[in-house]
Amino acid sequence: MELTRRHALAGAAAIAATPLLPSTGAKAAAPPADKQAPSFYRYKVGDIQVTVVSDGRNTFKLEDSFISNARKEEVNAALEKAFLPRDTFTSHFAPLVINTGGKLVVIDTGNGAVAKTNSKGAYGLFAENMAAAGFDSKAVDTVVISHFHADHVNGLLAADGTPAFPNAEVLVPATEWKFWMDDGEMSRAPAGRMQGLFKNNRNIFEAGLKKKVTPYEWGKEVAPGLLAVESVGHSPGHTSYVLSSGSGKVFIQSDVTNNPTPFATNPGWHAFFDQDADMAEKTRRRVYDMMVAEKLLVQGFHYPFPGLGHVVKEGDGYRVIPAPWDPVI
Numbered sequence: 001m002e003l004t005r006r007h008a009l010a011g012a013a014a015i016a017a018t019p020l021l022p023s024t025g026a027k028a029a030a031p032p033a034d035k036q037a038p039s040f041y042r043y044k045v046g047d048i049q050v051t052v053v054s055d056g057r058n059t060f061k062l063e064d065s066f067i068s069n070a071r072k073e074e075v076n077a078a079l080e081k082a083f084l085p086r087d088t089f090t091s092h093f094a095p096l097v098i099n100t101g102g103k104l105v106v107i108d109t110g111n112g113a114v115a116k117t118n119s120k121g122a123y124g125l126f127a128e129n130m131a132a133a134g135f136d137s138k139a140v141d142t143v144v145i146s147h148f149h150a151d152h153v154n155g156l157l158a159a160d161g162t163p164a165f166p167n168a169e170v171l172v173p174a175t176e177w178k179f180w181m182d183d184g185e186m187s188r189a190p191a192g193r194m195q196g197l198f199k200n201n202r203n204i205f206e207a208g209l210k211k212k213v214t215p216y217e218w219g220k221e222v223a224p225g226l227l228a229v230e231s232v233g234h235s236p237g238h239t240s241y242v243l244s245s246g247s248g249k250v251f252i253q254s255d256v257t258n259n260p261t262p263f264a265t266n267p268g269w270h271a272f273f274d275q276d277a278d279m280a281e282k283t284r285r286r287v288y289d290m291m292v293a294e295k296l297l298v299q300g301f302h303y304p305f306p307g308l309g310h311v312v313k314e315g316d317g318y319r320v321i322p323a324p325w326d327p328v329i
């Protein structure tokens with residue numbers, strides 16, 4: 001260890017002392033790019049094609065209140081262990097476009113056009129990445145929503161407030177619909193985040209979509225091969241999906257965990273965004289134990305792009321092993 005470190009330091013010193021780069025005048029023929037490549041990734045589940053389309057990522061300051069039952073220093077330790085920066089948290093966003101053969105289906109819609117402007121292009125990128133992947137939003141038959149948080153529903157509207165998928169039927173979990181559209185629930189919502197979510201949902205679904213949605217129940221197919229399954233806690237009607245075709249199967253977990261580091265590694269941590277934190281933890285452990293036992297492929301909305309992998313048990317928690325990028329579909 002010491003030998004390696006000494007060599008590395010000596011190497012660094014040598015580089016610093018040697019003028020390898022001319023100090024003036026030299027420029028590469030091509031200037032450095034100022035933009036990331038369009039982020040989409042395709043794979044097949046039996047005969048069904050899945051395209052993971054990135055909506056970008058949001059990096060924000062780690063507050064003391066981020067996890068109600070863990071100290072900020074414990075969160076920092078978990079981040080450092082995964083070679084992630086201290087004092088910030090990054091949430092990635094990955095909606096899906098699924099071509100079942102007969103239907104073009106979108107699952108969740110990202111943060112939307114306003115967020116793209118406000119975040120200076122860090123997130124709210126679903127529409128542009130979807131176009132880059134060759135999809136026309138007018139060709140989408142069905143939009144399936146997993147739950148009513150802004151990062152999943154705001155992309156339902158275009159920048160001008162009209163439906164972003166004008167020809168699509170919008171399917172929403174019946175329990176989620178009932179909760180967020182209930183005036184009594186809204187009047188009892190605590191100030192701050194919850195009231196903000198109610199206001200946002202009323203804007204999206206009443207002002208924007210004029211309540212033109214179709215509520216769906218758990219245990220039923222919402223599109224060919226796409227089974228909706230209950231996974232509540234994160235929100236009252238939070239839904240995951242099993243997509244299957246032939247011998248292919250993937251579990252689309254939605255927000256059972258957020259970024260697996262630190263939330264799969266620490267399934268007992270109660271983050272501010274889980275509405276019923278005890279229930280969310282119960283669901284998380286049940287779903288992850290099931291994925292481990294069945295060796296299921298999992299697709300995570302908040303996993304680092306493209307968000308596909310497998311889960312193994314590790315200590316009291318779990319580890320997500322990302323699936324290798326396959327250049328062949």
Ligand SMILES: [Zn+2]
Nearest residue numbers: 149151152255
């Ligand atoms: Zn989310």
